[in-house]
Structures are given as structure tokens and as C-alpha cells.
Amino acid sequence: MWLGSEFNDGAARFSPDKRFVAYVSDSTGEPEVWIRPFPGPGAPVRVSQGGGAREPTWSSDGSELYFQAGPRMMAVQVLRTNPTVQLSTQRELFSGGFMAYQPMVPRTYDVLPDGRFVMVQLEGNIESRREIAVVLNWTEELKRLVPTK
Numbered sequence: 426m427w428l429g430s431e432f433n434d435g436a437a438r439f440s441p442d443k444r445f446v447a448y449v450s451d452s453t454g455e456p457e458v459w460i461r462p463f464p465g466p467g468a469p470v471r472v473s474q475g476g477g478a479r480e481p482t483w484s485s486d487g488s489e490l491y492f493q494a495g496p497r498m499m500a501v502q503v504l505r506t507n508p509t510v511q512l513s514t515q516r517e518l519f520s521g522g523f524m525a526y527q528p529m530v531p532r533t534y535d536v537l538p539d540g541r542f543v544m545v546q547l548e549g550n551i552e553s554r555r556e557i558a559v560v561l562n563w564t565e566e567l568k569r570l571v572p573t574k
Contacts, residue, residue: 479526
């Protein structure tokens with residue numbers, strides 16, 4: 426990881442203006458989301474509270490930071506970044522119905538520019554599902570199903 430610390434740091438995501446980076450670190454003993462100026466200087470600011478926080482993602486304008494905390498999708502508002510980062514209290518946006526953080530899955534959600542979430546949805550027991558459907562030439566199939574003039 427770019428920090429070079431003795432902790433497990435990862436899942437780094439740059440703010441839209443590239444002045445800050447949000448990341449996950451277990452420096453407190455539990456995974457938490459942090460923000461720090463990039464490339465520096467500046468101390469990290471803890472975003473999440475309570476452990477288990479994963480997958481930080483910025484809103485398109487950098488005014489909010491989203492992250493998962495188990496089955497809950499959380500958010501904080503970025504209130505100020507100059508001279509130091511100030512954040513609102515974390516709040517729950519919604520809970521359940523989507524795939525929570527999985528160590529072997531690179532990302533389980535993203536946020537569109539208009540603020541809508543795109544998420545991997547759960548259907549049944551994730552542990553019992555071991556199949557992947559690969560669709561080749563999907564654009565041709567789409568043209569067949571939705572013809573255009």
C-alpha cells in the first residue's frame with residue numbers, strides 16, 4: 426500500500442478533485458474508513474465508527490463519502506476540506522438486499538453521477554452459489570431483443 430504502514434491498508438479511492446484519498450485501514454484493530462490529503466502533508470481523519478467498514482466510494486462532486494458496514498450502506502458528508510477535513514456524523518442510507526463486502530470480490534457497488542447506487546444484489550445464500558453466467562456478443566442479443574430503426 427502507498428502508506429507503507431505496518432497495518433492492512435487498502436481499497437484506496439481518490440476524491441473527484443484528486444486532493445484526498447479515502448481508504449480502509451485496520452490501524453484501530455478493526456477495518457475503518459479514513460481520509461487523508463494526497464499527496465500530503467496532513468494527518469488521516471477517521472470516517473467510520475464501530476469497525477467493519479469497507480469499500481469507500483466518493484460522490485461525483487466529492488461532497489459525500491459512502492461505505493459499507495456489514496449489511497448497511499453508510500454515508501458521511503464532507504463539510505470542509507480547508508484547512509482540515511471535517512465530516513458529518515455517519516448515517517445509514519439503507520440496509521440489506523445487497524452483497525456485503527467479500528474479500529475475493531474487487532467491488533460490490535458503485536455510485537452513479539446522479540447519486541443512484543449500482544449494487545450486486547443477493548439472491549439466496551451467497552455461500553451456496555458457485556456459478557457465473559458469461560454472455561458473449563451481448564450487444565447482438567440486445568439488438569435482437571430491442572430492435573431500433
